[in-house]
Amino acid sequence: MTTTPPLDLVVRNARIATASDCYDGDIGVHQGRVVQIGASLPSGVREVDARGRVVTPGGVDAHCHLDQPMPAPVRMADDFDTGTRSAACGGTTTVIPFAAQHKGQSLREAVDDYHRRAQGKAHVDYAFHLIVSDPTPHVLQHELPALIAEGYSSFKIYMTYDDLKLDDGQILDVLSVAREHGAMAMIHAENADCIEWLSRRLEAAGRVAPRFHALARPMLVEREATHRAISLAELVDVPILIVHVSGKEAVEQIRWARAHGLQIYAETCPQYLFLTAEDLGLDDSYQGARCVCSPPPRDQSNQEVIWNGLRDGLFTVFSSDHAPFNYDGTEGKRPAGEEVSFRHIPNGIPGLETRMALLYSEGVLGGRITLEKFVELTATNPAKAYGLHPRKGSISIGADADLVVWDEGERVIRNSELHHAVDYTPYEGRRLRAWPALTLARGEVVWDGQFQPRSGRGQFLARKAPSLWSRR
Numbered sequence: 143m144t145t146t147p148p149l150d151l152v153v154r155n156a157r158i159a160t161a162s163d164c165y166d167g168d169i170g171v172h173q174g175r176v177v178q179i180g181a182s183l184p185s186g187v188r189e190v191d192a193r194g195r196v197v198t199p200g201g202v203d204a205h206c207h208l209d210q211p212m213p214a215p216v217r218m219a220d221d222f223d224t225g226t227r228s229a230a231c232g233g234t235t236t237v238i239p240f241a242a243q244h245k246g247q248s249l250r251e252a253v254d255d256y257h258r259r260a261q262g263k264a265h266v267d268y269a270f271h272l273i274v275s276d277p278t279p280h281v282l283q284h285e286l287p288a289l290i291a292e293g294y295s296s297f298k299i300y301m302t303y304d305d306l307k308l309d310d311g312q313i314l315d316v317l318s319v320a321r322e323h324g325a326m327a328m329i330h331a332e333n334a335d336c337i338e339w340l341s342r343r344l345e346a347a348g349r350v351a352p353r354f355h356a357l358a359r360p361m362l363v364e365r366e367a368t369h370r371a372i373s374l375a376e377l378v379d380v381p382i383l384i385v386h387v388s389g390k391e392a393v394e395q396i397r398w399a400r401a402h403g404l405q406i407y408a409e410t411c412p413q414y415l416f417l418t419a420e421d422l423g424l425d426d427s428y429q430g431a432r433c434v435c436s437p438p439p440r441d442q443s444n445q446e447v448i449w450n451g452l453r454d455g456l457f458t459v460f461s462s463d464h465a466p467f468n469y470d471g472t473e474g475k476r477p478a479g480e481e482v483s484f485r486h487i488p489n490g491i492p493g494l495e496t497r498m499a500l501l502y503s504e505g506v507l508g509g510r511i512t513l514e515k516f517v518e519l520t521a522t523n524p525a526k527a528y529g530l531h532p533r534k535g536s537i538s539i540g541a542d543a544d545l546v547v548w549d550e551g552e553r554v555i556r557n558s559e560l561h562h563a564v565d566y567t568p569y570e571g572r573r574l575r576a577w578p579a580l581t582l583a584r585g586e587v588v589w590d591g592q593f594q595p596r597s598g599r600g601q602f603l604a605r606k607a608p609s610l611w612s613r614r
């Protein structure tokens with residue numbers, strides 16, 4: 143006779159939302175995992191009544207930056223403590239930040255350093271992508287293959303930023319490693335030389351305010367690099383994922399590639415739905431530095447293109463690209479306390495805590511995407527793309543009990559109520575129609591309207607190969 147384990151927790155009367163279905167039921171949890179899903183489950187030691195509420199898998203934020211070493215005096219405001227705290231309070235239960243290799247550094251050393259930064263601090267589970275900026279023969283032949291095998295099954299490469307960018311030959315080399323070892327290559331696609339040329343001309347004309355960041359990085363620099371990244375991937379015959387796609391012209395390149403049978407995946411982020419280049423400033427005020435990120439936010443018609451891509455499957459994942467720099471002080475948007483030229487403003491904006499609620503409010507409750515699509519984009523697909531599925535990103539038997547119970551009530555975003563360590567949010571004052579009422583991470587309450595801290599409860603996740611495509 144088989145015995146069912148006693149239930150530590152039952153989430154009862156839930157409207158359970160997965161990437162494929164929405165249905166009513168109870169979720170039974172034992173030792174941090176989902177062990178039963180059904181009607182009228184037996185009592186649990188703890189009970190949560192979710193009647194009338196949607197329950198989704200905890201979010202998987204597959205693109206965020208936490209405590210990533212930066213050139214002095216710049217420093218990220220969020221470490222693994224504050225970053226994962228804000229993740230939990232916004233319904234994200236898994237984060238994948240970046241162990242970044244700087245040029246001249248061994249990749250292994252970058253990973254070891256990043257583990258030290260995370261150790262004992264995280265409130266939710268975490269994995270690491272790699273950033274490969276120096277693909278030496280040793281890195282390509284030994285370090286990268288070994289790290290992929292150990293569970294770092296994805297890496298990001300850059301086509302821009304002087305300290306990170308690779309040339310086309312180097313990109314072909316690292317893509318070949320991704321192909322041979324079954325890893326996911328994420329590509330930041332912007333043409334570095336065009337940006338440099340435009341930036342110099344703008345600076346020579348005295349145009350240095352934050353708003354000129356958008357003029358130095360027009361859509362065509364993203365379009366060209368996106369097309370080139372696709373061509374390089376086609377040459378090597380390997381799937382890639384283009385990160386932080388901002389608008390129409392890049393989307394068109396990806397559609398073209400898909401129509402030609404290429405496995406090109408794509409990510410977009412809240413800033414391309416909810417911000418425009420005008421948020422960088424209508425005049426030469428420095429305030430717009432808060433919204434400086436790359437690629438820059440575009441305009442309303444591009445926002446519509448991004449919504450369409452989320453709806454029709456062009457986008458695989460929806461990530462925050464949380465890059466936490468304070469506006470005030472000396473370590474963030476004003477390096478050494480100075481108002482600097484647009485090209486020296488640290489790139490990136492905070493968004494870990496607001497990612498899920500923004501998409502739920504404006505996407506699902508705004509009638510733009512289905513609840514199933516929301517789950518796919520924020521949890522299931524990121525888990526599949528980066529080798530964490532089905533343990534993460536789904537509500538299914540055996541999966542981690544990472545769950546969000548949603549409260550569909552009005553809420554206004556106030557930075558003073560967020561849990562990151564950044565001194566602003568680009569979404570200050572924005573009205574939302576939903577926010578997580580409860581976040582469970584492996585069955586433990588981490589957010590119930592109050593943050594429930596337990597530093598070090600988050601575990602490192604060694605990852606498998608991506609499961610978006612079948613291995614050759």
Ligand code: URP
Nearest residue numbers: 330435436463465489490
């Ligand atoms: O501006 C951005 N996106 N900053 C974060 C770093 C990156 O390129 O993703």
Ligand code: ZN
Nearest residue numbers: 330385386436
């Ligand atoms: Zn990037």
Ligand code: ZN
Nearest residue numbers: 205207463465
């Ligand atoms: Zn990023």
